[in-house]
Amino acid sequence: MQDKPIGIFDSGLGGLTAVKEIVKMMPNEDIVYFGDTRRAPYGDKNREIITKYTIQILSFLKQHNIKFALAACGTISSVVEFSDLQFDIPIIGVLTSACTAALSKTQNKRIGVIATPATIKSGAYKNKILSLMPGATVYQQACPMFAPLIESGFVLSDRNLILKYAEKYLSPFKNLNIDTLVLGCTHYSIIKDIIQMVLGEKIYLIDSGKESAKFIFGQLRDRRLLSEKKSPGECRLFVSNDKHRFLETANDFLKKDVSENTHVVNIDSWS
Numbered sequence: 589m590q591d592k593p594i595g596i597f598d599s600g601l602g603g604l605t606a607v608k609e610i611v612k613m614m615p616n617e618d619i620v621y622f623g624d625t626r627r628a629p630y631g632d633k634n635r636e637i638i639t640k641y642t643i644q645i646l647s648f649l650k651q652h653n654i655k656f657a658l659a660a661c662g663t664i665s666s667v668v669e670f671s672d673l674q675f676d677i678p679i680i681g682v683l684t685s686a687c688t689a690a691l692s693k694t695q696n697k698r699i700g701v702i703a704t705p706a707t708i709k710s711g712a713y714k715n716k717i718l719s720l721m722p723g724a725t726v727y728q729q730a731c732p733m734f735a736p737l738i739e740s741g742f743v744l745s746d747r748n749l750i751l752k753y754a755e756k757y758l759s760p761f762k763n764l765n766i767d768t769l770v771l772g773c774t775h776y777s778i779i780k781d782i783i784q785m786v787l788g789e790k791i792y793l794i795d796s797g798k799e800s801a802k803f804i805f806g807q808l809r810d811r812r813l814l815s816e817k818k819s820p821g822e823c824r825l826f827v828s829n830d831k832h833r834f835l836e837t838a839n840d841f842l843k844k845d846v847s848e849n850t851h852v853v854n855i856d857s858w859s
């Protein structure tokens with residue numbers, strides 16, 4: 589059981605921020621990753637559609653004999669009720685670990701959340717933070733263009749365009765005296781440097797991918813599911829669209845050429 593892979597999924601590139609940290613923290617774990625690049629972004633879709641996509645992805649990952657599933661996507665984590673899916677493999681999202689990390693970092697209890705429109709509309713991050721720290725003040729901002737720009741390769745081709753959107757989305761935070769900002773979409777960690785530059789060094793950024801890696805380590809350890817292999821783990825990546833665009837950004841972000849390990853899958857054939 590311990591040596592089965594961890595299944596990680598997202599609408600596209602964002603979940604790689606969790607993959608990168610998991611490989612660093614647990615180098616012997618095998619990983620099967622799925623990025624739904626053909627149907628991304630998820631952030632403009634409704635709960636019903638996102639739930640349907642999640643069920644298809646979990647069926648696909650289950651075929652790979654995974655021991656644990658991580659929805660490395662703030663949108664899925666916010667709108668899908670995992671307990672309703674009746675999936676017989678443990679599944680967690682990125683929401684709780686990111687909110688818990690924000691609470692341990694904030695000094696003044698003033699916290700910002702940026703995420704996709706679907707996540708902000710759900711109020712899931714805000715509600716979670718307030719349930720854990722009722723005295724907190726939470727400011728939310730949807731950033732609808734970030735994930736599509738990242739998926740379309742603008743991190744490499746036109747960072748200035750991303751910077752322009754970052755200024756537009758983040759400027760309201762400058763007068764709100766927040767000390768912590770939750771990157772409530774895993775894609776945003778890929779442009780963390782731009783976000784930090786716009787907001788300045790004083791605001792602490794919570795990286796959902798990184799926090800979920802720490803959380804999943806604890807979960808695997810507590811359930812005695814950590815791999816006992818001594819050799820480096822294998823990471824297999826699957827996408828639902830032509831892989832070349834995905835690979836341009838993925839190889840750059842992971843600082844590794846993963847072309848050989850990346851495959852295309854027809855996700856519509858799963859249910």
Ligand code: DGL
Nearest residue numbers: 602629630631662663774
């Ligand atoms: N990476 C995802 C998230 O964390 C999804 C972004 C999108 O597809 O809109 O919310």
